[in-house]
Amino acid sequence: MTGERPLVIAADETVLDEILRVAAVAGCELDRAPDLTAATGHWARAPLVVLDEEAARLPPTMPRRGGVLLVCKGSPGPATWEHAFRVGVERVISLPDEETALAGAFADVVETPAEQPGLVLGVVGGRGGAGASVFAAALALAADHDPGGALLVDCDPLGGGLDVLLSLEKTPGPRWPDVRLSGRASVSSLAATLPRRRHRGGSLPVLACGPEGPGPAVESLSAILSAGRRSGRTVVCDLPRTLGEAAEEAVARADLVILVVPLEFRACLAAKQVLHRLSTLTARLGVVACGRSRSGVPGVRTAGLLGPPLLASMPPERGLSAAVERGEFPAKPTGPLASAATRVLTVARREAQAAAR
Known part of the structure; x- marks a missing residue:
């Protein structure tokens, strides 16, 4: 002993x-x-x-x-x-x-409580194909450089799987159908068993939905969010546009929910519908405008039309779509995607610290 x-x-x-x-x-x-x-x-x-x-x-x-x-x-x-x-x-x-x-x-x-509680961040697309999963992954990779580390959580069972996005679909480890938690849990023990995306400076644990079976149960997701916050880890949740019970729990518990909106008129209309449901659960919302507007409308005006503040504008990144299609998720330390993720993470930390005072 x-x-x-x-x-x-x-x-x-x-x-x-x-x-x-x-x-x-x-x-x-x-x-x-x-x-x-x-x-x-x-x-x-x-x-x-x-x-x-x-x-x-x-x-x-x-x-x-x-x-x-x-x-x-x-x-x-x-x-x-x-x-x-x-x-x-x-x-x-x-x-x-x-x-x-x-x-x-x-x-x-x-897992003794950390001096600085961790963050819970949600990412949701204003329309289908907005790039919310890509941004959630970039946000988690940026947060994983912090001392507490990060955990990327797939909350969309119909999203195709974050493990596929990160080329981890063949990596052994539990997916949501294998995870059943309640009450208090150890996020470090869970993270040690999960597939990990290697990056410069570490490796990001990913809890993905399986190719079959259910997504997260609300009790399990709640236990993970609590454990992550208690341990000082940033938990990034990739959320579906149509919120189920577990996704609603993540939205309500999040320090910040990021709405990723392409600079398109129809995308803004779709985003308004998503935003209507989100705003019934939380006021901690922000917009990341992505792409390039054909009409020249800036991202700040798009955010103004929707309501929540603009957190970052993300112009198109050369080769990003092709890399994602090839299963080669970029982990570039620079570029529009990484820069926008870093800005959003900075805002989230600042607002969480202000709320704690």
């Missing part, structure tokens, strides 16, 4: 199996002891101690300490509370009803 991992003292095999399962979901490794006597020497050093009722029934031989949980099956009875008080238990957790609380305790050990 290392003393740096939670210590589990459980004789009941059923309860032990449940504790191990919850810890695995939270990405938390455990040290185990069959009883209090065997735990001597590790009791004081462990960041968290989890007991079952069998262990708590033994005469108390350890000094009292904080961070001791007692896990029981079903509702605790008077005897359970008596044992908990005698051993100095901080909290009694009943399974399965309070599984989220146990997962949260493990997640706190794995």
Whole structure:
């Protein structure tokens, strides 16, 4: 045992199996002891101690300490509370009803809250083919250079798959049909299993929709957004234009939602329809104008017609469309796409810091 991992003292095999399962979901490794006597020497050093009722029934031989949980099956009875008080238990957790609380305790050990909370950013196209997925990927790549890193999340099961866009479709790792989370989760543990897009300075984890099966469940997406914010990671969500329950959750939780709008009259009309639904969920909206207007209308006027502020104007990037079609997503550190992503990220950080004051 290392003393740096939670210590589990459980004789009941059923309860032990449940504790191990919850810890695995939270990405938390455990040290185990069959009883209090065997735990001597590790009791004081462990960041968290989890007991079952069998262990708590033994005469108390350890000094009292904080961070001791007692896990029981079903509702605790008077005897359970008596044992908990005698051993100095901080909290009694009943399974399965309070599984989220146990997962949260493990997640706190794995991932202590960052000094600076992470960002949640949403990207949605004003019309089909606006380039929202491309911009979401560029935004996540820019954010991944930060100390907390980034996570790119595909919230559009009909979008063709962000793994395909980033040439990761053959890379092993879970997609949304394989991910089922709730309550507290460890985003670092999840990110370690995901396909990654290598770039200069690191590699970006990508949680994509599968070629078949459902997209994100609202409980799973909510757990990831909370975990990302808690760990200081920027989570970028590529959102569908028609919002489902999970996408609505992302919009409502986002620090900023970016509407990507081509400089075209019909695109502005379509964007107004998308914006109408977004504005019922959040006021934290901004526009990225892309392309070149045939009528010479600048991006700032397009944003003015829509309402939200203009965050960036992104002129056409030479070779970008052809590279995307070839499955060669560009990771250029310069150019209109990278520059617009950097500007938007700067605005998002500034507004989040102002809101926190």
